[in-house]
Amino acid sequence: MLNHPALDLVFAALADPSRRTMVERLSRGPASVSDLAQPLDMSLPAVMQHLQVLETSGLVRSEKTGRVRMCRIEPKAFATAEGWFTKRRASWEGRFDRLEAFLAEEDAEDARSIGTTKPRRRS
Amino acid sequence: MNTTSAQHDTFVIERRLASSPARVFAAFADQKKKARWFGCVDGWEVAEHTLDFRVGGREVWRGGPPGDTPHRNDTYYHDIVPDERIVWSYAMQVGGRRISVSLATLELSPDGTGTQMRFIEQGVYLDGHDGFAERERGTKDLLDNLERALREEG
Numbered sequence: 001m002l003n004h005p006a007l008d009l010v011f012a013a014l015a016d017p018s019r020r021t022m023v024e025r026l027s028r029g030p031a032s033v034s035d036l037a038q039p040l041d042m043s044l045p046a047v048m049q050h051l052q053v054l055e056t057s058g059l060v061r062s063e064k065t066g067r068v069r070m071c072r073i074e075p076k077a078f079a080t081a082e083g084w085f086t087k088r089r090a091s092w093e094g095r096f097d098r099l100e101a102f103l104a105e106e107d108a109e110d111a112r113s114i115g116t117t118k119p120r121r122r123s
Numbered sequence: 124m125n126t127t128s129a130q131h132d133t134f135v136i137e138r139r140l141a142s143s144p145a146r147v148f149a150a151f152a153d154q155k156k157k158a159r160w161f162g163c164v165d166g167w168e169v170a171e172h173t174l175d176f177r178v179g180g181r182e183v184w185r186g187g188p189p190g191d192t193p194h195r196n197d198t199y200y201h202d203i204v205p206d207e208r209i210v211w212s213y214a215m216q217v218g219g220r221r222i223s224v225s226l227a228t229l230e231l232s233p234d235g236t237g238t239q240m241r242f243i244e245q246g247v248y249l250d251g252h253d254g255f256a257e258r259e260r261g262t263k264d265l266l267d268n269l270e271r272a273l274r275e276e277g
Contacts, residue, residue, distance in 0.1 A: 011136075088223070089134050092242060096138055098160035099150055103142040106156075 011089065013057035018042065019050050023073065026060060030072040033062075129247050136242045144206040144231040144238045151209055151229065152176045162186055178203050182211075192218040207231055223248045 014020055022036045037047040051071060054060040062071040140147055150156045154174040162169055162184050169186040170193070176182070182198035195216040202210035209229045215222050225246035232239045 088132075088225075088244070088246065088248075089136070092136055092244070094164070095161060096136065096240075096242070098163060099147075100138070100140060102150060102156070102160040103140060103146060106146065107142060 009057040010059060011093070013053050013059055014093075016050065016053075019054055022047075022050060022054060022071075023059060026071060026073040030070050033069045033071065036071060128250055131245075131247050133243065133245045138240045139234060140238045140240055141236075142238060143236065144233055147231055147238045147240060148206045148209075152203075152205075176200065176203070182213075221249055 014023065018040050021039060025031055025036060025039070033044065033047060033051065036051070037044055040047060051060065051062060055062060058074055060071055061074050062069050064070075150160065154172065154176075157174060158169070158172055162172065166188060167186050168189050169184070171183055171185040174180075174182045178200055180200045182196070182200070184196040184198075185193060187194045196213055197216075198211050198213040200209070200211045202208065208231070210227070212224065212226050214224045223246050225244050227245075228241075228243045230241040230243075
């Protein structure tokens with residue numbers, strides 16, 4: 001039972017690291033599509049596709065001015081989202097990001113110790 | 124205005140993790156491991172974190188921004204199937220007020236050498252602590268959260 005279909009779109013949009021990079025950039029101010037593409041290792045059409053997902057979710061809007069498509073964050077999308085639910089979910093997303101980072105560290109520690117000491121169990 | 128209200132919500136988070144189910148399970152079961160990811164919000168201090176990880180066991184987490192509103196999580200473990208499932212309930216307090224009570228289910232299944240993780244939270248959020256000011260702040264908090272996640276991805 002999901003009570004917030006709009007929120008599902010928002011979180012699906014934010015589930016992708018490239019799209020989070022784009023949102024993070026836009027949270028600092030409006031940017032052109034090529035500005036958004038700059039830190040990402042992908043083609044412009046791929047960036048446009050990600051932008052479309054963000055626009056569908058309502059997090060971002062864009063408009064063409066002359067030959068440049070400018071993108072900006074849509075604060076209403078965040079404001080209309082139910083406060084606590086959004087925050088609670090965001091806080092679990094943050095926790096799971098940290099869990100992933102921790103697990104990756106553990107794997108790296110394992111890989112190092114395999115090289116220097118007796119082999120350890122792979123679990 | 125003193126309002127009494129109860130709002131209900133359910134959400135699901137699914138992730139594919141590169142580590143095995145045993146590894147992921149251990150990150151929830153072992154206090155030392157869990158302390159490395161669960162409550163380490165940037166700039167927050169952890170005042171207490173005790174974990175008695177067994178069916179009928181409890182976990183207490185207290186902490187918050189230094190000198191600011193203390194947060195408290197009280198957890199009770201209802202069901203544990205090693206490497207497969209954990210069911211717990213938890214109550215959250217902020218500044219001594221109960222803000223929510225939730226039932227959480229974590230399901231792990233092997234996916235190649237990794238794990239498919241499914242987290243379901245069913246909660247009741249108490250007494251309209253999500254006021255309008257709170258909602259406006261929610262925007263900023265969400266962005267802060269995103270920024271932190273991005274930094275950690277490095």
